[in-house]
Each structure stands twice: as C-alpha cells, then as structure tokens.
Amino acid sequence: MKASAQSQSLLIELQLIDNALVGAANRLRAIPEREQITAILTRLAKSAEELAVVEAELADVTIDLRRSEIDVEQVAERMKKDDLRLSSGGASPKELESLQHELVSLAKRKSELEDTELEIMLRHDSVKTRVEELRSDEVGLQKLELELNVRLENSVAEIEKEIAVKKAERIALTPQIEQPLLDLYEKVRTSNSGMGAALLVGNTCKGCNLAINAIEVERIKTLEADEVLRCEECRTILVRI
Numbered sequence: 001m002k003a004s005a006q007s008q009s010l011l012i013e014l015q016l017i018d019n020a021l022v023g024a025a026n027r028l029r030a031i032p033e034r035e036q037i038t039a040i041l042t043r044l045a046k047s048a049e050e051l052a053v054v055e056a057e058l059a060d061v062t063i064d065l066r067r068s069e070i071d072v073e074q075v076a077e078r079m080k081k082d083d084l085r086l087s088s089g090g091a092s093p094k095e096l097e098s099l100q101h102e103l104v105s106l107a108k109r110k111s112e113l114e115d116t117e118l119e120i121m122l123r124h125d126s127v128k129t130r131v132e133e134l135r136s137d138e139v140g141l142q143k144l145e146l147e148l149n150v151r152l153e154n155s156v157a158e159i160e161k162e163i164a165v166k167k168a169e170r171i172a173l174t175p176q177i178e179q180p181l182l183d184l185y186e187k188v189r190t191s192n193s194g195m196g197a198a199l200l201v202g203n204t205c206k207g208c209n210l211a212i213n214a215i216e217v218e219r220i221k222t223l224e225a226d227e228v229l230r231c232e233e234c235r236t237i238l239v240r241i
C-alpha cells in the first residue's frame with residue numbers, strides 16, 4: 001500500500017490520541033472511590049442490620065426497666081402504708097406484730113427488687129451505649145460516602161471532559177488521513193491490542209521495541225517515502241521519521 005508521508009505521520013498523532021482515549025477509559029473504570037463507596041455501603045448495610053437488632057433489644061430492656069421500677073415503687077408504697085398504720089397507734093398488739101413481720105419481709109423483697117432493677121439498669125445503659133455508637137458510626141459513614149461521591153463525580157467529570165477533548169481532536173484529525181491508510185490503521189489497531197501505528201526509530205519498531213533485521217532495514221532504505229511499512233514482529237504500521 002502507498003500513502004503520503006504526511007498521512008503516515010498523522011497516524012502517529014492519531015495513535016497518541018487513541019492511547020489517551022484508552023488510558024482515560026481505563027482510569028474511568030478504575031477510579032478508587034468506586035470501590036471505597038461499595039465498601040462503605042456494605043458496612044452501612046451491616047450496621048443497619050445490627051442497629052435494628054440492638055434498637056429492638058433497647059425497647060425490650062426499657063420496658064423491663066419500667067416494670068422493675070413499678071415493682072419497687074409498689075413495695076415502697078406498701079411499706080409506707082404499713083409504717084403509717086404502725087405509727088397511728090390504733091393497731092392492736094397482734095396487728096402490730098403482724099405489721100412488723102410484714103415490714104421485714106417487704107424490706108427484704110424491696111432489696112431484691114432493687115438489685116434486679118440495678119442489673120436491668122446496667123444492661124439498659126450498655127445497650128443504649130451500643131445504639132448510640134452504631135448511630136454515630138452510621139452518621140460518620142454516610143458523611144464519608146457523600147464526600148466520596150462528590151470526589152467520584154468530580155473525577156468522572158474531569159476524565160469525561162478529557163475524553164470529549166480527545167474525541168474532538170480525533171474527529172478533526174481523521175479527515176486529513178487518506179482513507180485506505182486510516183482503514184488499515186483501524187484494522188491493525190483492533191487486532192493488535194490498540195496499537196495501529198508506531199514510529200521506526202533507527203532500526204527499532206517503537207510498537208514492540210524490537211529491532212528490525214539488517215536485511216529488512218536495507219530494503220526499507222530503498223523504498224519510497226509513500227510506501228506503507230509494517231513491522232514484521234507486531235504487524236504495526238511503521239512510520240519513518
């Protein structure tokens with residue numbers, strides 16, 4: 001194939017634009033915030049599950065605590081009544097003895113109930129602390145997710161802008177390249193991991209960085225500038241400088 005040296009030289013510019021487009025697409029896929037956001041969403045989901053369990057436990061313990069407080073209040077109330085009856089002076093000796101007996105057993109009962117109340121109170125405090133921790137974690141994670149989303153959007157916008165610029169450059173450049181050469185470049189590039197054209201520097205193909213054999217180098221020297229060359233190793237279109 002023959003193509004003007006100008007067209008061949010523009011292929012190198014086109015290759016640089018295409019390299020930049022591939023690089024930008026790779027960076028777009030590999031923005032680190034994407035993985036970080038996924039990790040945070042997983043943690044938020046786990047945290048929400050635990051929070052639901054712990055909040056249900058807190059509701060139960062709160063009811064237990066309320067019940068226990070009422071139990072203690074009822075016994076205290078009963079003791080108060082007995083005390084009043086004792087101090088009224090109107091009770092018979094038999095009744096006095098019975099009241100005193102009852103007061104002793106009520107005091108014992110009250111002490112037991114207060115111990116239970118204290119245990120429930122401690123459990124209530126511990127569950128409440130865990131709920132607060134989880135809620136605070138959740139707020140922190142949500143804040144971080146928002147920040148990461150902003151950073152992700154900024155990175156995406158920046159790379160997409162770069163892609164738009166490179167695409168515009170490509171649209172402006174391709175009409176300046178002879179169509180058969182451009183077609184060949186596209187064909188080679190598709191089957192050659194994105195490499196369609198490379199410079200021949202000295203006796204080295206800059207596509208695969210391998211040296212062209214001496215006989216081929218000598219042959220190339222005899223060829224006209226409009227002769228389109230291909231690297232024998234990587235099949236890339238070789239552009240002479």
Ligand SMILES: [Zn+2]
Nearest residue numbers: 205208231234
């Ligand atoms: Zn090569």
